[in-house]
Amino acid sequence: MDMTPFEQWESEVRGYCRAFPTVFASASNARQVAEDGTSYLDFFGGAGVLNFGHNNPRMKRAMIEFLEADGVAHSLDTYTTTKRQFVSRFAEVILEPRGMDHKLQFTGPTGTNAVEASLKLARRVTGRQNVVAFSHGFHGMTLGSLAATGNDVFRRAAGVPLPFIDRLPFETAPGGGIEALHAYRAALDDSSSGLRPPAAFLVEVVQAEGGVHVASEAWLKAVQDLAHDVGALFIIDDIQAGCGRTGSYFSFDGMDLDPDIVNLAKGIGGYGTPLAMNLNKPEHDAHWAPGEHTGTFRGQGLSFVAGTEALAYFTDDELMTTVAAHGEVMRERLQRIADANPSQGWQVRGRGMLQGIDLGDGALAKQVQASAFAHGLLIGPCGSGGRVVKLIPPLTIDADDLTEGLDLLEKAVAEAQGAV
Ligand SMILES: Cc1ncc(COP(=O)(O)O)c(C=O)c1O
Incomplete structure (x- = not known):
């Protein structure tokens, strides 16, 4: 497999390819096949993008039909048939059954752009500058959005x-x-604490990149109550944990929560095709003037x-029931690995x-990761x-592939322990 062009021409910043030193040639659901014919089970899932698997057949068919019909592939934010279908269907399937009347704001197609837009809007709505973000977020x-991110390595790269x-x-x-x-609430009440009331609280329900930390409903509710008591917006970043990943469309479904803004990206583009969107409560969304947060790629056909x-x-x-069952299988296996190493x-x-x-190390x-690869x-x-070894296979993975991947993981952990 020829990796020379990457090594010769691509930036040193490239990262994942160093952990997966191969050239992937094709992919289907939870498997990727390299140029040398090696088949890999993908429990990385595009960092949470490929919830519906690689080359999902239903999506592929619809996309081929769209291309053959000369559908509008790029549209900034002009109206298109495909965008109307998405907006209407999202309202019908996701918002209306939950009694949500949030507006859909399409941002540039990455999660970070959705977060940026939500921070701007919260600052605009409240006239305040600071936003509360949480460690490991x-x-x-x-x-x-990097300012809101906790990770020290990423923060140091900012240079400012x-x-x-x-x-x-x-x-x-x-x-x-x-x-x-x-x-924090007591400090805000103290006029000499040096703190000013924040514009928003930005939180993940399940921190993914930060190390798979799960917040409780009671704590999230307390964050929301605090936000509202001090006149701040409550923003949930559901970019990785949303779109079905935790067993329901939103990671906060079934909780007594009513976020002012929800950030979505990754899985919502379905196929691995980029799309990011904020759900803004209408009273907040009304603060935007047309074109104030723009971006060339907000309308990907x-x-x-x-x-x-x-x-x-x-x-x-059907799918969410499977996610609950597969999630349990994953959890049990990880627990078995932990229990086998009690010390x-x-x-x-x-x-x-x-x-x-x-793994604490x-x-x-x-x-x-290396042994698994x-x-x-x-x-x-x-x-x-x-x-933390994080597992985010496609939600559509076959039960056999899931078991095989967990077997490989168990083997990799045992092997790695002998190697370090
Ligand atoms: C919770 C969360 N928010 C924001 C982002 C940033 O998304 P993107 O990499 O598409 O900018 C990520 C990416 O991993 C994420 O997991």
Whole structure:
């Protein structure tokens, strides 16, 4: 396999290809096949993009029909037939059954752009500057969302200060919990604390890149109540945990939560085609003037076509029931791995098909990734120092492939322990 063009011409910043040193040639559902014919089970799933698998057949068919009919592939934010289908279907399948009347704001097609837009809107609505973000949170790589991101390696790469964020500990982080929220509230009440009331609280229900940390409904409700008590917006970043990943469309479904803004990206484009969108409560959305947050790629025909097909998975319970069952299988296996190594204190965390095992050691997790790759399994470590092995296979994975991937993981962990 010829990797010379990448090594000769591509930037040093390339990352995942170093952990997966091969050239992938084709892909189907939860498998990718390299040029040398090696088949890999993909438990990395495009970092949470490929919820419906590689080359989902229903989406592929719809996209081919769209291309053959000369559908409008690029549209900025002009009206198109495919965009109308997506917007109408999203309202019908996702918003209306939940009694949500949020407006759909399409942003540039990456998650970070959706987060940037939500920060701007919260600041506009409240006339305030600072936003509360939480330790271990991951919100993107551009300056505004990077300021809200906790990871030190990414932050240092900014090269400039990352201001206008007040950092609180996430529920499960050191110093976290309801008491930390009480302390922050008390400080805001103290006119000499030096704190100004924030524009928003930005939070993930399940922190994914940050190390698979799961917040409780009670804590999230306390964050929401605090936000509203101090006149701030409550923003949920559901970019990785949303779109069915945790067993329901939104990661906060079934909780007593009513976010002012929801950030969505990754899985909503369906096929791996880029699309990002904020759901803004109408009273907040009314603060935007036309064209104030623009972007060239806000109307991807192919993403709308595939994304509309993806919504069909949420018209009945079939896929979400499978996600719950597969999530349990994943969790049990990770727990078995942890239980087999009781002296290590490994922790299993997650919800639905977003599960992780915290190995407490980045070097070990990296070795597990390398061993897994050698056996034909793609996984990506995350969390502080990369110590958590995170599993995010396509939600549509076959039960046999899921079992095979977990077998490979178990083997890789045993092998890695011998190697480090
Ligand atoms: C929760 C969350 N927010 C924001 C982002 C940024 O998305 P993107 O990489 O598409 O900019 C990510 C990406 O991993 C994410 O997981």
